[in-house]
Amino acid sequence: MGGAAARLAEAGVESPRVDAELLLAHALGVPRARLLVLDEVDDAAATRFEALVAQRADRVPLQHLTGRAPFRYLELAVGPGVFVPRPETEQLVGWALERLAGIAEPVVVDLGSGSGAIALSLAHEHPGAQVTAVERDPGAIAWTRHNAGARAAAGDTPVDVLAGDMTDPGLLRELDGRADLVVSNPPYVPDGARVPREVADHDPPLALWGGPDGLDVVRGLLVTAARLLRPGGWLGIEHADQQGESLPAVVRSHGAFTDVDDHPDLAGRPRYTTARRSG
Known part of the structure; x- marks a missing residue:
């Protein structure tokens, strides 16, 4: 998580930690709050997460990646x-x-x-x-x-x-x-x-x-x-x-x-x- 947030920060994303957490939750298919009790991330979810972080670092809007906007x-x-x-x-x-x-x-x-x-x-x-x-x-x-x-x-x-x-x-x-x-x-x-x-x-x-x-x-x-x-x-x-x-x-x-x-x-x-x- 720390590495993903750092990558987003380096790319100029305004809220790198929050975005990284939301992308991980999306990759896992769980609410963001569930990350607090997360033990591990399986390989498939990790691959999805890495791809999402790469797109967000390329400044694709977070909401386009998750498909949802509150x-x-x-x-x-x-x-x-x-x-x-x-x-x-x-x-x-x-x-x-x-x-x-x-x-x-x-x-x-x-x-x-x-x-x-x-x-x-x-x-x-x-x-x-x-x-x-x-x-x-x-x-x-x-x-x-x-x-x-x-x-x-x-x-x-x-x-x-x-x-x-x-x-x-x-x-x-x-x-x-x-x-x-x-x-x-x-x-x-x-x-x-x-x-x-x-x-x-x-x-x-x-x-x-x-x-x-x-x-x-x-x-x-x-x-x-x-x-x-x-x-x-x-x-x-x-x-x-x-x-x-x-x-x-x-x-x-x-x-x-x-x-x-x-x-x-x-x-x-x-x-x-x-x-x-x-x-």
């Missing part, structure tokens, strides 16, 4: 072609659930759903919610549908998965003025920005790049959100930590929103902007 109370299937959900996004979901409290059957739209992390968490934690997950990327939407099917089979409120572009003027016209909440973790990385190899080499480009300032997709998203939301409905958008002033400014300048505010993540970095539909 998010709030769910464990989602992920792999090549879909953006891996990050823990920071869990706070946006928590904010959204607070806004939906007291609404028995809220209408919710998740724009750019990817793995379905936000949409499926909202449906799981607010069973009355009528959630639609919109995803443009053909590769990513396969994962959205897979995870939505798995959660419905587990007894969660089904989530509608729709292939579509969040900036399309014709998107979800039947929900115009009806949505209680629109939420999104959109592409927001400025073109040309440096990102970790796990992101640059493995996250789908449509989930990352947002134009010269990273906010081109957000500008189109705001038009859609303003149309979908009822007066008083809420909007929540995740952003890069450098956009804590620029994204709220874009929302304010749109003109259809009030109560624009920005929120930090657990590390104190600007992470998501919220607003309310005026009218």
Whole structure:
């Protein structure tokens, strides 16, 4: 274990010990906690572990190697072609659930759903919610549908998965003025920005790049959100930590929103902007 962690550390992996433990648990087919009472590793598992460590050292995302990504109370299937959900996004979901409290059957739209992390968490934690997950990327939407099917089979409120572009003027016209909440973790990385190899080499480009300032997709998203939301409905958008002033400014300048505010993540970095539909 120590040698694997050292190899990952040398390769620049941020959490080498944790990653090594999770990979060993995956190779053995046991929970990570079982490693505390592990006596030995058989040859087949050791071979699998070595291969996994080599891939992780080459900066293949941990979640692609295990095939799973934990998010709030769910464990989602992920792999090549879909953006891996990050823990920071869990706070946006928590904010959204607070806004939906007291609404028995809220209408919710998740724009750019990817793995379905936000949409499926909202449906799981607010069973009355009528959630639609919109995803443009053909590769990513396969994962959205897979995870939505798995959660419905587990007894969660089904989530509608729709292939579509969040900036399309014709998107979800039947929900115009009806949505209680629109939420999104959109592409927001400025073109040309440096990102970790796990992101640059493995996250789908449509989930990352947002134009010269990273906010081109957000500008189109705001038009859609303003149309979908009822007066008083809420909007929540995740952003890069450098956009804590620029994204709220874009929302304010749109003109259809009030109560624009920005929120930090657990590390104190600007992470998501919220607003309310005026009218």
